[in-house]
Amino acid sequence: MLLEARHLSVQFGEGPAAARAVNDVSLSIDAGEAVGLVGESGCGKSVTGLSLMRLVESPPGRITAGEVRLGDRDLLRASDRELRAVRGQEIAMVFQEPMTSLNPVLTIGDQLTEAILLHERVAPEEAWTRSVAMLGEVGIPEPEDRMLQYPHELSGGMKQRAMIAMGLLCRPKLLIADEPTTALDVTVQAQILELLRSLRERYRMALLLITHDLAVVAETVERVYVMYASRIAEHARVEDLFGEPLHPYTRGLFACLPGRGRPGERLQVIPGRVPDPGHHPTGCRFHPRCPLAQEVCTRVDPPLELKRPERLVACHMVAREDAPADAAREDRAHA
Amino acid sequence: MNRSVESSAPTPPPPGPRRGYWAGVWRQFRRNRAAVVGLACVMGLFAVAFLAPLLANRYPFVWTASDPETGRTVTSFPLVRQFFAPPEKVVPERVLEMTYNYLLLFLPCAGLVWWASSRLGAWRQGRWLLAPVGVLLLLPFVLVQPRLDPTPYRRLAAQDQGQGVFPPVPYGPFEQGFGNRIPPTWWDDESLEGARDTYHLLGTDNAGRDVFVRVIHGARVSLAVGIVSVFIATAIGILIGATAGYFGGCVDLLLSRLIEIMICFPTFFLILTIIAVMEQRSILNIMLVIGVTAWTGVARLVRGEVLKQRSLDYVTASVALGARSSRTIFRHVLPNSLAPVFVSMTFGIASSILLESGLSFLGFGVDIPTASWGELLNQAREAPAVYWWLALFPGLPIFFTVTIYNLVGEGLRDAMDPRLRMGPAA
């Protein structure tokens, strides 16, 4: 177990109007494993990712509960010095907008070497050489020239590669990628995903991929957490999740993908819309939109329970089963 | 419409009061305590300025005396007459006083009509009343003769020859003869022998006029100069800025260079120069000069906003709908570009007041005998330590006014900032 977050809760603002962006979220990542955190906008996935490294802006945000264990340390209670040693070196983060994630007034070279020099005592020349090498590894042509360029001289894909390079310079054990390809074209996205895959292989690096794109998650990760309205709704291995989604929200999400319907036919929809972070419904957050909702769903928030082997679901309506139907699942996985 | 269950049934908009943009701004503004206090003080300042002739006047509200010839008691209302015909000799100043006095009468009536008509529901018809009411209220200002009533009411009252109800401070702003440069009555000063007849809370100035009265009337001048000059500057600024921003190209090029040239001039010296060559230094001229030199900030602000708004999709949508340029500009671009202008106006009032005070302090501002805070400061210039009441008591209102306007301006700016109102992005 490389990283384990337990019962994480984050809120924004104070008092009765406070918005609980993350509520009792627990997730775990093994060494070398790729885990996906999926959800629509407003579900709290980005805040979860930020809070793993205590990057949530406080105020107005505040981590109100939980712990994040990296090895034997709790990152939420570590000192600033310890945390600084972890950030960049053991855990690195890549963000969505490469345009705003890179400092526009510093050259790429400056930013990369800074990332090394902050954590290791090496000569500047060595930092430079390593940076050039890393730029080459992430597929940037003519890396020595790029080191002298400014971010605005690079394209979106290049910037994202440079960000990934910056994250990997100190060989972190875990890379948290928050919507790394959302702002990119689909061909560039394919390149970046392929890059992440090969880098993970080469460095045995774990990956937490935060995204709203189910297709990207399907192709990249091994396990998936599905978030809805600040809570985990479902957790399963990726084949299980895509083969047989259990939570009504997950099922609804898959059903309304354009690829599922036949061309020209009406798509399935999930009626209603995602609740505001400050105004979650009582009981199960999803009950106003759920086709299976019963009376208990309006009162009691369903706990995240093991309903099948290696599958957690937070839903009153999903029954517990012990033996999975292997054959049926295989068929559905290829549907 | 028949819709199947699985079809999209969107959640209707949240119930509750419909919240326009300004309602949201006001709610946010209210949370800023300093700003709310500032706003209350601004309203207090407005109250003082409007009520000035009722607070401090040499004439009583009502005066009863027995006519020496007939022996009958005669009641007259000297202050009321003077209210409609202020004593200022110079036209612009008199117009200013008359405008204040008129508004003092008109605004409460308008408020009443507004309130009554919205209560009664037939609001459209009710609001038409405002026009005839406005005209009716104008009549006394036109008909009353601008002739000073020379009766020495106070002296007669002191001699028990008639009684009157006087305003709280029974002196006029131009009334001289109380003794030059006398410190406040409550200030123990051994240099003066004997008690004085009249009580002066803040002392007298170098022409023997009561300082407290001049400070109160000076509020009128400062406020008027502040507001009118800012209006002029904003009007010019919006015109130039919006034209440059919307039409772009050569127009923008030329107008931007014009703005930059204007910025290069040091404003204060420019104003001094213009005033020096003007023949008559009236309030109107001061307002004009300040207004005509202060528009550049607004112009750049508006130009920037217009440029930003022009590229947004809703403007494109308006064009796609077939709207003419004029409709697009006035209905879409301008209303959304003016938000920062309000903030700039608030700060502009503060700096304009400061500017006028500075000009008057140097002797380039209002002409004698108009009362202005800066002008009082000017009198203290000779020996501010000796004539400290002439420096302190006009200086405090200047400081106070500028501070409260700045507080309100900051509060407004923060209230309008959309980022501060948005919740966390998850």
Add this chain to the structure above:
Amino acid sequence: MPDPDRPLVEVRGLTKHFPVRRGLFGRVVGQVHAVDEASFTVPRRGTVALVGESGCGKTTTGRTLLRLLSATSGTVLFDGVDLFEEKPKRLRALRKRMQMIFQDPYASLNPRMSVDDTIEEGLRIHTRLSPPERRARVDELLDLVELGAAARGRYPHEFSGGQRQRIGIARALATDPDFLVCDEPVSALDVSIQAQILNLLMDLQARLGIALLFIAHDLAVVRHLADRVVVMYLGHVMEDTPAQALFEEPLHPYTQALLAAVPEPRPGRRHRAPVKGEIPSPVHPPPGCRFHTRCPHVMDRCRRDPIPVYEPRPGRKVKCVLYREGSPDH
């Protein structure tokens, strides 16, 4: 006279260049070749999708088509009428027949105008309806987009992204247009809301008989919605085919690369080699075929000569020399 068989919109050789200016007086130092010689048609009541990645010119095409930008050259015929030759007054009258819905739900509505004022604007400009009649029509439109009369008098900031898109659609439909340009209307929305809006668009099209030009980058959405797909790359139309044929058998190497790059919501690693390289700058586009710098089948003549459009199968147009007459793929 409108000819029912004639396509509603014909785009011929549409070209749009943006000047690049530098210096104090804005000297023109280069051109951004946003769109070059784009040609395609939109049939009445049909849906044509315009797809491509960033910088391909699809948004510019959509706006230039409606004459919201002035074209550098080319023609657009709307129901037989040359849009670029029309005088402003006739053009304004024509505008009520062709409308647009926009991508960003937060920028496409005037934040200071209430919902009914926004929707009503088209009616105010083009019709002489009395205020009660306008109000009735606005109510009708609000029902049509499933927002209901409760939305009256409210302001955009009180609505969610999906609801704002509905308001934008209602605004566009106010004047009863025949043609709607949809500029990435669902790209900024979540998947579940996206499905709602797509259903709405399909319903409206079926009911009102509107022709749609659907600009998008999400191929799954396009596949669901479009009759015909036009693929653009760096300002050029690379392929123009019926939708089903495009997804079953993409002809142009760029289309093939595009389809191969789209991730599928199906687990399992795909061992595909993504196309190399990056999109070149539109200020200095490559000569010859715009895609030649990244094409796995590049030949010498791709680097030099302008590429003509071939039609290897009926109704399928491709701008690639692989499909010239006499080639094995033809």
